[in-house]
Amino acid sequence: MNDPQDQMTNKVKMPASLCQSVAAGEIVPFVGAGASLSVKRDLFPSWTGVLERLEQELESEGREPEKTLVRTYTNLGRLFDAAGEAYKSLGHARFAKVMVELFHKAKPADADLSLHKLIWEVNPDLVLTTNYDSALEWANEKATPILNANRSDLAGIASQSRRQMSRVWHLHGYIADSESLILAPSQYDRLYVESTKDTYEAARKQLHAIVANRPLLFVGFSLEDRYVMEMLEKVLNCFAGSLASSYALFRSGDGDSESLWEKHNIQVLEYENHGADLTHLIEGVLKDKRDRTSKTSVAMPTQQESGSTIESDWPGCRIQRAPANSESFLDLFRVLEDNFAFRWERESFEEQTNPIVYWPVRLREPSAIHAVQSFAAAALQRQGARVILCLDDFGDKKYEASRFIKRVHRWISKVGGKSDQLESRTFKNILNTRDPQIAWNHVQKWLGGESYKLEKVLLICKLYKVGMGLEEYMSKGTGRLLTPGVVWACLKHLIDEFPGSSLLTLGGHDECNLWQAWRERISEGDPLVGHLYIPELSNTHMETTNLRWKAKSDVQRTLELKLGGQDAETDWRSENAIVPWSLAGCVFSPEYLTDPKCVASKIIVSAEAESSTLMRPTVDAVANWVLE
Known part of the structure; x- marks a missing residue:
């Protein structure tokens, strides 16, 4: 019996240039309203x-x-x-x-996200959309929405260093932030046309750079929704011939659109019916990319010499060697990004001999997340940074600051860091010994006046995530609402204490929203601040998985649940799943950081590798670095 995908591929001649662009990760999907209509009947309107x-x-x-x-x-x-x-x-x-x-809908339990997941497979890093809804975010929990006013996110949206960070650019706004919505034709000029009151100049320049240099794949546009097609025509006309050679997936019989596509150098691939025919067509587009990666699924670093690919001691894995130099801070950040899945946002940071590292941490029982942060702190120390650990000791303290600091010292010492040179402060001491009015001013800017809408506030405070039900977040405490203002106030004290010095913040990947809000609401005078985030661990794991490991049995229990237990992950090789995250952050990065002359390399986990064979060496290696 013939595979429907092969039948579709035979019907439609796939342009070699399209397949090559997809396989190389160059193409950018441009998603229209028709894609959202496929999620569930009558969920979203035409x-x-x-x-x-x-x-x-x-x-x-x-x-x-x-x-x-x-x-x-x-x-x-x-x-x-x-x-x-x-x-x-x-x-x-x-x-x-x-x-x-x-x-603005919650994710339905029976949502069909197959089309959206295929779109993410075409390009896991960046998708453009004119849709307001959250369907693309539902299909990829790692995805971060990008809005036209987010200058810091827009600044690096096309950079190589920010690849492997899933982003959805909502060109006409995102429904979770109603202030961002571009609602009617008269408002489209705000984004697409230059004006004296240029609200979105940065967004427009980035968009023109993308469409001029990278091919697009249009999905979800149909003559059945004439408004969307008319809107698309106006958008394409604004590019005025600057559009790179691109492609559109379009239902056969919608012939009136041919002149539009031809005018803008867009090649059309037709399919017969919405639904299965469209998904099979995209799978055909993905065939070359899948063939190239069928033998590998995730890359993770380890310590080896520079050179070729060799067999490793990890069952079902190969080591791919790659050189790494860290003669400067920017070199170090590049190594951490390219080889260990860290995220670096340079922003206004300037390379200096002895920058200040602001490391704010909520005081609680230490976990593997804090271990990874400690390893990074040691690397920054070795490069010459002055690291200041600032413990948020407000609220009900369930763990002693001295015990937390002692655990951090041990992790730093394990990778050759200078634990005796780590400075430790608490939020209470910082705010009590300096002008407390600063904290109040930050809280006023944060929650008073023209503040964010409630949903965005909750997202920044880590009290809510898109798609969370009302009951789930109504049970959370309110103390975290004040946390951003206090965190920013402590940073302000460091900026004042070390005038003219470059600073960088160190923290978890989920703090990206916090520092974006700081730049939008608080930052003044363009201080020299950048942001370093440890590898992302999905929200599900951070909320439901025990990472406060005290014994090897705790590590094994956590990994067993994710590899084969009742909480098993279907895609356990995914970079931000618990097993690859533990290897990258808790094994291979500390191995690399113990020796500055060592090279960073990658471990390739075969798609045929058995999770059971990786269990023992993974548990042993993680326990070696994380446990006392």
Whole structure:
């Protein structure tokens, strides 16, 4: 019996350039509203459905003439005019309220995300979309939404150093932040056209750089939704011939679109019907990429000499050697990013001989996450940094600061760091010995006045994640609401204490939102601050997995649950799953950091490797570095 994917591939001649671009990771998916309609029937409306809901809103406001005009435009197929009239009549706030009602949804238990997962397979690093909803984030829990006002995220969106960080650029805004929404045709110029009041200059420049240099793959655009196609035409016209050779997946029979695609040098690949035919077509596009990676699934570092690929002592694995130099801080950050899955945001950081490292940590029982941070702190010390551990000791203390510091000292010493030179402070001491008004000012900027919407505040405080149910986060305490303001106030004290010095923050991957908010709300005078984040461990693991290991049996129990127990992961090789994360952060990075002359290399885990054969060496190696 023939494979449907092979049948589709035979029907559609795959352009070699497309397959090569996908395999090389160059192509960027550009996702339209049709993709969201596939998640679940009637979950999200088409734009015709949106206009019908806007008519109801106009009627409820007693705006009968305006409602009639919107309906007339809709019946004439002038959907842009219909949306523009509704926006003008309702105003921004009420129009946005309707959009939130229609598109701000919790992830359904029976959501079909197969199309979105394939889109992420085309490019795991970056997806562009004009959609407001969270479907792409549902399909990839690692994905971070990027908005047009996020200058710091936009600045590095196309850089090689930020690859392996899944990002969704919501060009027209993200429903979780209603202030970001570009709602009607009259607002599109804010992003696509230069003006004297240039709100989104940085976003527009980045977008033009991407579309001019990287091929796009358009998915989810259909003549069935004429509004979306009209919007797409206006967007493409703004690029005025600068678009790199690109591709569109389009249903056969939608022939009226051919002139649009040809005009902009976009090659069309047709499929017969939405659903299975489209997914089989994308799988055909992915065939070359899958063939190249069928024998490998995840890369993780280890310590070896520079040279070729050799067999390793890890069952089912090979070691791929790669040289690593860290003569400067920027070299070190590059090694940590490229080989150990750290994330470095340079921002305004400047290379200096002795920068200050601000390492804020919530005081609690130490875990493997703190071990990885300690190993990184030791590497920064060796490079010449002055590391200052700042313990958040507000609230109900369940662990003594002295015990926490003692554990950190042992981890730093294990990798050859200078534990006696680690400076330790507490938030209470910092704020009590210096001007406490600074903390209050930061809290006011954080939660008072023109603050973020509640959902974004909860995300930054790690009290909420997209798709979380109401009951789940209503049970959480409120103390963390003040944490960002206090963390930022302590940083301000260090900036004042060391004027002119470069600083960098050290912390978990989930603190990216915290420091983005600091730059948007608090940062003044462009201080010399960068951010180093340890490898990402998915939110699910951090919330449900025991990482406070006291004995080897604790390590084994955690790994067994993820490899073959009741909490087993189907994709246990995924970079941010517990086993690869433990190897990268708790084994191979400390092995590398113990010897500055050592080279960083990668361990390749074969797709055929048995998880059971990796259990014993993994448990032994993790225990060797993390346990006392």
